Amino acid sequence: GENVEQHPSTLSVQEGDSAVIKCTYSDSASNYFPWYKQELGKRPQLIIDIRSNVGEKKDQRIAVTLNKTAKHFSLHITETQPEDSAVYFCAASKASGTYKYIFGTGTRLKVLA
């Protein structure tokens, strides 16, 4: 069935360093890949997304890359700050029809001051 694998499960970086989280999806028909940030006790919030007709998208310190051939996509956070500490979830969707999201298992990011 449809599956999204996410690595690593935990990630600790020093403030100012970069963080990279990787996801792999199984359904080749997926064409929309959002990333959500969930702070403790809060709802998940969309931080960036990418569609399959684009290879890379950037928004300030955050970027997402997509390799459709390999069915990989990654989140890159540069110049990390303590407020980036949260759990990050990737997801894959067909963005049409059911609009169903399959979420990855999550990455707990800790930015050490």
Add this chain to the structure above:
Amino acid sequence: SAVISQKPSRDICQRGTSLTIQCQVDSQVTMMFWYRQQPGQSLTLIATANQGSEATYESGFVIDKFPISRPNLTFSTLTVSNMSPEDSSIYLCSVVTGHGYTFGSGTRLTVV
């Protein structure tokens, strides 16, 4: 993006009872989704609720356990029936907008 009001925000319930969770959206949306997030885990889709039709349940979830209502394009309820401690979780509704999913604030359910 849409604003979703979800309630209750939390509840502690006795096993064997039922709890109904409500989600109200500030705009009309075709599809609403109900997710479960167990402690420290990812988000698992329970069902998709379309107005005017039966909800579509994912594998492992059944209507008798999680009945859903969708009476109009701005409102939906999820009931967790005959609860057991294994149902302790956070339940979230969500809708699709032009900005992807927007989630409700969640309902933290503890079954004792």
